[in-house]
Amino acid sequence: MTHDHSSCCGGHGHHHDHDHSHGADATGAADLSGPAESPIVVEVTRGGMVESVHRARACIVDAGGHVLARWGDIDAPVYPRSAIKALQAIPLVESGALDAFGLGDAELALACSSHSGEPVHTERVAAWIARVGLTVEDFECGAQIPYDSGTAAGLVRDGVAPSALHNNCSGKHAGFLTTARHRGEPTRGYVRFDHPVQQRILGVMEQMTGQDLSRAPWGIDGCSIPTVGVPLGAIAYAMARIADPVDLPDARAEAVTRIAGAWRAHPHLIAGRNRFDTAMMQAADGLVLVKGGAEGVGCALLPEAGIGIALKIEDGGDRAREVALAALIRSTKVLGEEHWARAATLLEAPITSRVGRPVGVVRAAGGFPSLLDHPDQAGVELSRP
């Protein structure tokens, strides 16, 4: 039952004095005395009873680093996984790689996406990577059966094996490869912690979150790149700085504004058919940008309000991430009734039997307090180094 760290964290200089036990202790989650405080409850009902519950912690932060609302522990680190792909796309823009290869908003949106592997996604990524002079063989993310069930069935019918193009992260990896090519770096090994591509992203993460991540816990994501633990509040802060880049250096402000524009312009490229992120952004007419990640991490930003939201479902459940993020967005009061009328099943997701009969729902228990109703929660300063 000993935990084997060697598979993930050997052989790199940057973290040579990395103390893994520190990471586990910092979460408070490694012992029975208690995981990080997660007071938000998402309930799963069935007939006359709440059958299951998920717990979550979350916060809403502005671009000045002020915590406007918090629920539970926002200092404990979280692996942001795919929820911060927008941050990982910054070097693609800032390096000039995107423009140098004549790429545009669609490719930038795909770099920020966890797509469903539909043809609209994979064909664009394939064309993109060809333009950079590379092939699917250069991806190091691994193959994946597409999230989109129709596309997956089509591959089976055609006798075609899923490839790295169908990996939901293939747009992000195309961005990594494009940046490396533009800068004349070796593309092989671009997923490794010590490769310039990943070190550059680590630097961007430190800048955008305001955190020293040199001793942060880290692990390997499903697509083979590092994912570094960041306090939940600092993740929301980074999102707020995309929403309102006023305090960022000019080049960075320009890059995140361009990324936000691409994210907003292409909700279908960010996820896909019947996916929460796409549906939430479409229902909101672009007033909110949303991105989920594995293990129950969710991010959102509201450009009009200049705020960012970060959420972690304690148990990693996707169904809870979706309704909780919708409830958090609703609490900001930025969207109107017309938006929520379209997003009703995102706030309260139906559960149906196999014959399609509604038998329960997934929803935030008791809803969430609005910001204005709880002014006492406002004004907590986010701790920054």
Next chain:
Amino acid sequence: MTHDHSSCCGGHGHHHDHDHSHGADATGAADLSGPAESPIVVEVTRGGMVESVHRARACIVDAGGHVLARWGDIDAPVYPRSAIKALQAIPLVESGALDAFGLGDAELALACSSHSGEPVHTERVAAWIARVGLTVEDFECGAQIPYDSGTAAGLVRDGVAPSALHNNCSGKHAGFLTTARHRGEPTRGYVRFDHPVQQRILGVMEQMTGQDLSRAPWGIDGCSIPTVGVPLGAIAYAMARIADPVDLPDARAEAVTRIAGAWRAHPHLIAGRNRFDTAMMQAADGLVLVKGGAEGVGCALLPEAGIGIALKIEDGGDRAREVALAALIRSTKVLGEEHWARAATLLEAPITSRVGRPVGVVRAAGGFPSLLDHPDQAGVELSRP
């Protein structure tokens, strides 16, 4: 955001005075003040950090109703879902229907199964239902894509839509239909709460759990039959009475002994390829019988020790149910080192990246105390009416 009960609980006499709010209140899970106490922690690690945690409550009970060990609230009701299919199979045996149609242990195991829809499962269910003079059209459980990915891909390649035979519950439904045919009851509507098939099962559930379930919360399961909330301790008690039926009436003792024998003899029919229940029972050489259900419910019984185990993962997560149930079974010390050597990945389940690299594990945090090491947990009487 109001909870619509009417879809699940209207139109039956048995529960005409059923108070749904009571069900929600009894769980304690419907408000932010706290879900039922679930002190067991299952941790999901990745690299240097615990990324997610699941919480659980559980107990180990003997056939005399003595609680040998408990973790958290075992009085709050749980929908047992598919974890108590062995109890739902009792009328199939006791009514004489199984013998009358010349059915045997394989069919009885399928009645207790949540199978993967492999040909070995569906062909047997198809032959069974034909023997009873019915067809797939008589099933009211709905169609389902088989859990077994190879079988599911084969259906797509062949252009064959999944049918009710592939529903993981088709064996259970075949048992319902067989009992109804044998007793001359209408088969149509056999999934309804007020149909004799379901009322008979409600009676068996009351007898085996020692509970008055006339006011218990209930909902509709994925396969359209009722699932009735039962205190977790009482579910374990019912399992213990299958393990050691000494206090049961002779006909009931004979029925559960026959069911346990079929369950033990056919671990592959109970679930299927790469499924936890099958793998755990095979590793244990039949010393433990295991059955999982939806929403994180797990049951086990150890005939040699005469004890039953019941487990509920608070958030409903399958991955946590599996490792927690393995850890609970280990705590009984009934299995030897040779069994656990074969079941190592059931106690600590690897998480891999999409290229197959190990990046983390799912395991009970801190393991579980053994019964003998914690004698102070023993001897709590299970409350029975």
